[in-house]
Amino acid sequence: MFISSGEIRSSARQQLRGMWGKAAFVFLVYHLIILPYSFFTYSNIMAVYIPWLPSFRVLSVPLEVASFIITGPFALGFANYFLGIIRSKEFSVNGIFYGFKHFKRSFVLNMAIAFLLILWCSGPVILGAVVLGIPGLIMGSIISLIILIVKSLQYSMAFYIMHDDDNHYLGIFEIIKDSMIMTIGLKGELFKLYVSFLGWILLGALTLGVGYLWITPYFELSKANFYENVNGEKKICNSCRLEVVVNLPQCPRCQGEVFS
Numbered sequence: 001m002f003i004s005s006g007e008i009r010s011s012a013r014q015q016l017r018g019m020w021g022k023a024a025f026v027f028l029v030y031h032l033i034i035l036p037y038s039f040f041t042y043s044n045i046m047a048v049y050i051p052w053l054p055s056f057r058v059l060s061v062p063l064e065v066a067s068f069i070i071t072g073p074f075a076l077g078f079a080n081y082f083l084g085i086i087r088s089k090e091f092s093v094n095g096i097f098y099g100f101k102h103f104k105r106s107f108v109l110n111m112a113i114a115f116l117l118i119l120w121c122s123g124p125v126i127l128g129a130v131v132l133g134i135p136g137l138i139m140g141s142i143i144s145l146i147i148l149i150v151k152s153l154q155y156s157m158a159f160y161i162m163h164d165d166d167n168h169y170l171g172i173f174e175i176i177k178d179s180m181i182m183t184i185g186l187k188g189e190l191f192k193l194y195v196s197f198l199g200w201i202l203l204g205a206l207t208l209g210v211g212y213l214w215i216t217p218y219f220e221l222s223k224a225n226f227y228e229n230v231n232g233e234k235k236i237c238n239s240c241r242l243e244v245v246v247n248l249p250q251c252p253r254c255q256g257e258v259f260s
Contacts, residue, residue, distance in 0.1 A: 003229055005193040005222075012221040015085055022091040023217035026081065029093055030074070031213075037063045072110030072159075073099030079159040082217075082224035102162075105172070109162055112172050113155050121148050153187040154180045160227040182230055193226060 003011075016023055031038070076099030084090040099106045121144040128140025157179040165175065183190060197219050204211035239256030251257070 005189060005196050008193060008225045008229065009196065009218075009222050011225050012218055015089075015221060015225075016217065019085075019091055020214055020217075023085075023221075024213040026091070026093045026096060027213050027216050030096060034067070034070075037067050068110075068114075069107065072106035072108070073097075073103050075099065075110060075159045076102060076106040076162060078220055079163040079224065082221050083160065083163060083228070085221060086224055086228055098163075105162065105168070106159070109158060109172050109175060112176060113158060116155070116176070117148060117151055120144075120151050149191070150187065153190050154183050156190065156223070157182045157227050157230075160224065160231070164231070182227075186230060190226060193222060197222075 074096065077096040080098035081095035084092075084095050124140040124143040124147065125137065126140070128136030128138075128143070130136070132139065155176060158175050161170070161175050161178050161182070170178065197215070200211075200215045200218070204215045237251035237254065237256050240251060240254040
């Protein structure tokens with residue numbers, strides 16, 4: 001039976017009890033690694049509004065490329081770290097570097113997700129601009145934003161699935177497909193979980209970002225708990241033949257029963 005976003009957050013808090021400092025330290029290490037990228041990016045943004053500040057635009061492209069290259073491995077590393085907390089109470093900082101042991105697969109998965117998101121979101125913008133001009137561009141941008149949210153939710157379980165695919169049985173697009181199957185009928189619940197952290201995000205901003213060292217582990221562990229809650233063997237609905245995960249009470253499309 002699927003549990004609510006409030007219960008998922010409660011589970012995350014319980015799992016972090018007495019370990020908030022260790023989790024915050026892990027994210028401190030991560031932010032120190034990406035500090036050069038953050039510093040130069042924010043410097044370039046501020047230089048647009050404050051002309052006398054130094055600009056590092058010449059470094060923009062290399063830093064963006066470097067950031068993209070490590071995003072996949074770190075995403076897999078975070079999946080490993082937070083699933084480790086849930087399953088074995090393991091808080092080792094080494095967990096976040098797990099993705100670099102599987103660099104090629106995690107990099108390709110991140111690239112595939114980015115490609116699909118660009119593909120889905122560029123269509124409405126281009127079509128709207130060509131057909132209706134500026135109004136179409138605005139309308140297309142709004143539609144693209146909605147598509148971006150929906151597709152991001154669909155793909156959000158991909159790195160957890162890759163983590164659990166120890167023997168590399170699944171191809172990259174099979175992993176993405178399984179993530180989409182896993183979120184069928186649950187994208188609204190996942191979106192509610194994300195939205196429930198808006199207050200914490202604003203609070204973190206008021207602390208000049210320092211609070212995110214504790215807020216981010218809380219959010220990421222909640223997301224990992226969501227995965228653990230819906231993760232299950234795929235089954236086929238008797239009625240509409242939709243693939244679903246076994247621990248859903250009913251088929252999200254037709255409310256029918258699945259094969260046992």
